[in-house]
Structures are given as C-alpha cells and as structure tokens.
Amino acid sequence: MRPVFAFAPDFRARVLALPQLLRHGGTGSGAALPGGQSEFLGYRSLSQGDDLRRVDWNIFARLDQLHVKELGRGEAPEVLVIIDRSGSMADATGGKDRLSRELAVALGHLGLVGGSEVQLCSLGEGGLVTLGRWRGVKRMDTVLQCVERLEIPRGGTWLGALDHLPPRSGAGRACFLITDALVDPLPAAGFAALGRSDDAALFLLSAASERSLDAGRWSCTGGEGEAPLDLSVERNLQSAYLAALAQHEEAVTALARKHRIHSVVATDEQPFEAAVQQCLRQSGAGG
C-alpha cells in the first residue's frame, strides 16, 4: 500500500499567512521575499494572503473592487526549490520529511507571491526530477498538492545530480536546497553549481531524535543503501556520534559558505516559519 502523507489541517493557513508574518515578524532590515519588488507592474484582484496596504484605495473608490498593485524589478527571478527525497530524509518519526515538504511549499508560495516562476524539483533515485513549474499566487494549492503527493523518501542520495541544474533564466534564479546532506563525500561540484545562482540557500535538516542520541538500543535502517545496523549506543559511541554530527554540519555549512550559499540548520522540532525567517534574514544580511 502506498504510504500517504498529509499536511496538518492548519498548514495551508500558515503558509498563506507566511508573507504577512515575514513582513511584520521581522525578517530583518533589507530582507526581501524571493523575487523582490521595486517596480510597478500593474493591478490584480486582491487574493487571500495579500497585504492590505498594497490595496489601491483609489481604484476601490472608483470601481468598488479591491485591487492590489503589483510591483517588481522588471522580470522576477526564477525560484527553484529542490527537495531531497533520499531514504535518509525518512526518519523514524517522519519529522524530517514533514519539515522538508513544509519548507518546499512555503518557499514555493513565497516565490509565487513574489511573482516568480516557481520550479519544484525532487532529488532522489532518479536524479534531479522537475515536478512542476508554476507562476501566480493562485497556484499555491497546486504546489501544495504536488508536494503532498510525493512519496515517502527512500533510496540513496543523489546530491551529485546538482551538477545538472537547468540553466537559469535571464531574470536570475533563487535556488533553495532542502536536504540533510547525509552523503559522503559532499557534492562539491553540485554545491558549486548551486552557488552559481543569484541567491542560493541550503536548508540542512535533521530530526531531533538524531541530534540527541541517548544511550540504549538503536537500529539503523541503512537508508542510504547500506546494511542495517543494530547496535547499542553507549557513552563512547554517543559522544563520537554527536561529534560526527557536528563535524558533518560544520563541513556542509563550510562548503556552502565557500560557494556563497546561505545555510540554515533546522530540526523537525522547530516550525518551518522559523527556518524560512532565518533563511531570509541571512539572505537580507548578505545583500
């Protein structure tokens, strides 16, 4: 039977409220939503999630219809969201998978709100697969359904496929990679390709259970195609594991930094809004 994933009932509302949250909640000075706006492009009808401050009240007075002004820097850059679907993303509690899906939808929605064309790709056994391209804020539900229908992660990691990123459009590209980067060696070439985007961010996910490996019996599914492990974690192994985890995260963020990729370390215990907020704050701080 095919595993089923479903977002929480309030997830859609949280995603729709995300732009508002980012504007008011403080993404920091200079922070901008994916795409960014600076130039008047035209009017469109008010839709859910739009900022009321952008409503043109003159149009409303004349036509009795709510329209908002669309602003942009000419053509909005493309937003590329890449979600890792390798087996390691399916942890025991499913928290890592959930967070990755939530981030994908949230980032896609932000791109749509920003007027960008949003491209969603999965990185799994089949390499880099484009799941769809959407434009316009009304396609948010399509994005959400597409992400919700993704199968449970399985198989090996194909981060190397990042080498084959599609060429960016002339308007530029903001690229987001959602992964746990549990691969050895780290895909330096893929990160380099990612770094060639105008704006690139890496969401380095981990499950809370994996960050606080307490003593006891553990089984490891061998999600990366390795043989399953059944072992007893004691103090030595515990400390060695935590050191390896910290070392791994340090190596990933260092590699990302080298290629001008913002990195956000997120666990399934924190809400996706916080990770997005942190990402945009870094992006804003970096210019």
Added chain:
Amino acid sequence: MNFARPELLWLLLAAALLLWISARPQRRRLTTHMLLQRAMQATVAQSSWRLRWNNLLLGAGLLAALLALAGLQIAGPDAPLVVLVDARASLQTRSADTTAEQRGLALVAQRWGHTQRVLQVADVAAAAAQQLAAGARVVAISDRERLQVPMGAGVVQVGDDEPNAGITALGVDAESRLLVSAARRTTALGAVPVRTLHVVVRAASGAERVVCSEPLNEAPLTRVLALEALLADDTVIARLTPRDAFSEDDAAQLVAMALPLRIGLPSEGAVALQRALAAQENTEILRGPGPCDLRVGDGDGRHRLQVVAADAGVAHEGILGGVASRACAGEKMHLALASAPAGAATLVAFAGAPLLVRHQDVFVLLTDPAAMDGSAALPLLCADLLAQLRPQQHWRATGVLDADATSGARAQHDRVLTEPAPSSAFASCEHALLAASAALLLVWLILQFRARRRS
C-alpha cells in the same frame, strides 16, 4: 530434579517474554547511517558484549528466582545409606567368631558398598520411617523372624542356629528371698548342652559363698532361694556355666543400692535450707506434703527437722563444731541460738552451745538457717544431719535380658530380605537459588546504574 511448586514454572514464560522485550532492539530508528558509521569507526568501544552480559545476568537472575519460587529440589546423587541395627541383644550371639550384628554389617557393606551411618535402635519400624522421611536410604539389620518396616526400607536378616540358655530374671522379694529364672532356646542343631546354674553371694571382702548350684535340665527354670543375712555390701551373682554363643545372658548381678533420701520442705520458704540440702548427694527434694525420709517443719516423714523462729535466741560468736563441719571450723560467725530442749543430743555445736540437736526422730536446728545462707556452714551442717538418717536399700539387677532375647524366635540364616528403594532424597536448592538470584540481579542493577550514569 523435582519441584515443590511446579505450577509456578508457568512464570518462566513471563520471564522469557520480559527478557525478549528487554533484549530486542528498540524500534528507535535512525537514518544517520553515515554518521553512525563514522562514529563507530572513531571509537573502538565495541560494547555490545556488555549488553549481552547484561541480558545474561538478568536472565540468569530471573531464572534462579523462578526456580527458587518453584521449589527446585535436586536428587542427592549420594543419598546416605543409613543402617538401622535392631537393638535386640541376641544380635550379639557369636557364631564362627563373629556376632550376628557384625555379619549383618558385612553383608550390607558387601551389597551396597558405602554406609554413611549405623544406628542402633529399639524400634526399627519407627526409626526407618523417620529416616525415609528425611530422604535417606534405609537398611535394617535384625534377627527377628518377622520384622515390620515401612515400604522402601531394605531388610537384612541375620540368624544363627546356636542353642542358648540365659538368665531371664534375678531379684529379691519383699521377704528377702532371692528369685532367679533361666530360659533356653532349642534349635535344630539338637539338644542344649548341659549347663549349670550357680548363684553366689560375694561379700565386700571378696569372699564368696555358693547358695545354689544345679543343672539346667528344665526350661524355663525358676528358683526361689531363702538367703540368710544378706548384707547391703553383698553382691549376688547368678551364672550359667559353661558359657554359650550368646554370652550376654549367661551372667547377672544383683547389688544393693541406697534409695535417695526424700526430703520434704514446706510449700514455700526455707530457700536457704533447700539449697543446702539439694547440694547433698543422693537426695530428692519435695515441696509440699507427701511421704519422705526427712520432713522439715510439720508433716509426715520418718524424721522431722524443726527450725526455731528467726528472732529467737541469744547471740553467739564462734565456729561450728560437728562431724562434717570440721572442715570449716575456722570460719567465725555470729549466730543467735535458742535453747536446746531438754534431753536432746547435740549433733553440731556452735561456740560451745548446741546448734543442731536430736531427740529420737526429731532434729532441731536452734538458729535461723537464713543467717548461715551463703556460707559453707549450712551445707556442712546438713551433711551432719543427713548422716544421721539411714537410707533405704533396694536391690538392682544388672545383665538380665528379657526372655525374648534369650529364648525368642530368631532367624536361622543371613540373607537380604528386601532391597532399599532408590533414593528419593531431594535437596532443596531454594536458599542457594535465592542467594544466587539476588547476587545476579544486584550485579545487573549495578551495571545498569553505571551505564546510566555514564550516559
């Protein structure tokens, strides 16, 4: 192996389930396979052995506790073979230079090898039941034709065909006549050889006089002999000659023995006097009324001892003077002495004044004995007093066996009648198992505690 409470063995299933739950890997799944492998490479601590040991300890502890609860008993591989020898005297009958008992023990040793204990018992059936209940293997040795023993006990019957004659009774009747009886056992070997019954009175000086000597032609033989001037120091010896294979019943002695002096004390009080009298040899103290040789105070008795009131008398200082009390003549005391009744003979004096006097069968102690309590004077005074009493004599026979041993029915062959049942002795292991369980679980707990502290 046996269990006192086998129904509790069902708990083994629960323990096994508990162990399985404890030992199975927890479904705490990780996907950080790569990091785990790195960690395992980084450390050489392969500590799964500790986990296995933990489970082994827990399992062994639980198993030991359960077996103890179920009352595990292990059959003793060398359950003791207890040999019960019938205390019947006829087992001492000699035949071919060995007694029946020795032949029986040799037969047991030859048949079953090791023997842990040999007990001589009068009631073989009861002793066998007791030993069987204690889990021992039991073999009874007896020369009785029919020996009743509990099921499971082995029986070795020893017997002989030796004819026997023996003295079965020896005593003095109320009229000081000597009574002697003899009996004999006739066997298939033929007539009993002619034996002669001799009765001899041996004086204290060693001189003997024969009072009877006649052949034992009839059986049983009983003779009543009128003896003249049988003294207390005399010993009457009855003897059958020549001796036969069972010599224990061929001679008996009759000696005069003094009966203990019975001293009657009042129901309460006279504690000092009681202690001093009880310290004397061959005395028997009675409290309350009853026949006695010496009655302290008023009451029945062959003799009486009167004690004066505590506050009566005139104070004297000096030392005792008596027969036995000479030993403490140097001990100076203060005593209040009452006046001696007229016509009384002084037995013990104190500071020249009479202290213990006698008038016919009445003795009078002229001071309060409590005043002499704690010193050696009072017991010595009592010794002088008791020396005045003549203890009653009675005659006691030694070496007389009952007629059953002498002429009762006996087996005629040595043989194993029944084999002892295999050992059903089960040693209870409950305490050892409980101790082992406690130790194992304690070690397990310590290891768990240490592991938790480390983590």
